[in-house]
Amino acid sequence: MREPLTSALTRAARAVTARVEQVLSPEGLTLDQWLVLVALAGERGLTMSDLTARTTASGPTLTRVVDRLVATAVVYREVDPEDRRRVRVYLSPRGRALHKRLATKVDDVEAELLGRSGAKVLDVLHRLGAE
Structure with a gap:
């Protein structure tokens, strides 16, 4: 019997989260x-x-x-110049460097998890998320 979609997606999401967090945790990120x-x-x-x-x-x-990201100087907040009632969040230079340093590592983990069927899997997930 095939595993229900909800169970399979939940299990897969938890597995991906655990693997990505292995890359992020040395940098102190969730x-x-x-x-x-x-x-x-x-x-x-x-x-x-x-x-x-x-x-x-x-x-x-x-x-x-x-x-937390503001406290570690990874992002900063500023009042929106067009609507002073809103606050916008920006990536700081430190945050941009952190993102650049980790993006390749996270991409590698994702590519490893998806394997050769990656594009098909992502297409299905995007379609599910759009509904």
Whole structure:
């Protein structure tokens, strides 16, 4: 009998998380912190709402994650110049260097986990996430 999709995806997510955290933990990062760095790496600042959408972290969790990244000078906050009611989060030069240093290692872990069927697996996952 085939394993139900929910069980298989949960098991796979936990396995990927554990492997990626092995790369991140020597740098003192959690997976949630890494997801924030990834979201910010290609942007010129994001609001907390944008980060919530991109990381799927809850509001309170994301606030704690960003607070910790601010405390370690990996990211910084500034008032949005176009809407002073909003705050934007930016990757600092230190954060950009950290992301660059770890991105290749995380990519290697992901490529190893996906193997030769990587593109097909990612297509299915993206399709599931879009629904």
